[in-house]
Amino acid sequence: MSDDLRGILLEQVERLLSDRAGPDLLRANERGEWPEALWAEAEALGLPTAMAPEDKGGAGLGWDDAAALWHVLGRHASPLPLGESMVASALLAAGGIAPRPGLLGLAVGKEPVAWGRRAAAVVMVSGGTVLLQPGPATTQGRAPYSREPADRAAPGVPAQEGRLPEGFGPDAALLAGALLNAARIAGALEAVLDMTVEYANTRKQFGRPIGGFQAVQQLLARCAGEVAAAAVAVAHAGRAADRHGLAGAEFEIASAKVVAGEAAGTAAAIVHQVHAAIGFTDEHPLHLFTRRMWEWRDAHGAERHWARRIGAKALERGGGNLWADLTSR
Secondary structure (H helix, E strand, O other), X not given: OOHHHHHHHHXXXXXXXXXXXXXXXXXXXHOOOOOHHHHHXXXXXXXXXXXXXHHHOOOOOOXXXXXXXXXHHHHOOOOOXXXXXXXXXXXXXXXXXXXXXXXXXXXXXXXXXXXXXXXXEEEEEEOOEEEEEEOOOOEOOEOOOOOOEEEEOXXXXXXXXXXXXXXXXXXXXXXXXXXXXXXXXXXXXXXXXXXXXXXXXXXXXXXXXXXXXXXXXXXXXXXHHHHHHHHHHXXXXXXXXXXHHHHHOHHHHHHHHHHHHHHHHHHHHXXXXXXXXXXXXXXXXXXXXXXXXXXXXXXXXXXXXXXXXHHHHHHHHOHHXXXXXXXXX
C-alpha cells in the first residue's frame, strides 16, 4: 500500500475510534455489551476483511500496514475484536477460502476467542492447515484483566479447510496473534504516556505541577523510552513479515512481543505511580488501558515464551552464526 493510501486508512480508523469509542464504550464492553454501531461502521469501511486479497473481497493489506492499523486500535484500547477478525480473514484467504461476512473469531491453541459468542465462524490453524469452524463459540467466559468477553470454541467438524503456503508455517496463527498484540500494546503505551504527561503538567503539589519535579521527569523519560522501543520493534516486525512471511519473520515478531511486553510492565508501573491512587479508580480511564496492556502481554505467548524460542533458535544455529544472523536482519 502506498504511503498516501496508508495515511488515509489510518486517518479513517483514528477518526472512527475518536468519534465512537471511549471509556464509556470500554466499560460497556466489560459488562458484555456488544458495540454494534461501532462494528457496523468498521464493516462499512471493509476493515474486518482488509487483509484478504481483492479477489476474495479484501483490500490486500500487508502485515506492515496491518500492524500500523493495530497500533491505532491499541491507542484507543478499541473494544472491537477487529484485529483478530483481520488475522482470521488473512489466514482463510491464504488457505484459498473466501472470508465470511461478520465477525471471524481467532482461536490460537487453548486461548479463548475474543467475543467468540458473536462470531459468525471461528478460524484456527492446525499443522499448517487453516480450519473454518461454524460459530459462535459455545463456552462463554471473561478475560482476567480486561474483563471483556473471551469464549472457548468447542471442537467440531470444520466447514472448510485449506493448506497454508510455506511462508505462513504451522505457527501462523500464533505469530500473527503475537504481532497483533505487540502492536496494540505499542499503541496503548502511547496513550498512557500522553495521559500521564498531561496529568503531570496539571496536577499541582507544593505549589507547582508535579511534572516540574526532576524525579517525575525521570520517570516520564524512562516511560517515553519504553514507548519508542516498542513502536520501533513492532514496525520492524511488520516489515519483516511482509518481506519474509510470518514463518521467516519469527525472530522479529518474537523480539517485538518481548520488547512490547516488557515495556507494558515497566510503563504501567510508572504511569500508575505518577497518577497515584486516582489511576485505579473506576471513573479514571488509565486502568482501562493498563489492564488491556496486561491482557495483550500474556496473550499469544508472554515474554518468557518468545525469549525461549529466540534462545533455542540461536543455540540451534550456533555461536559462530549469532553476530551474522543479527546483523543480516
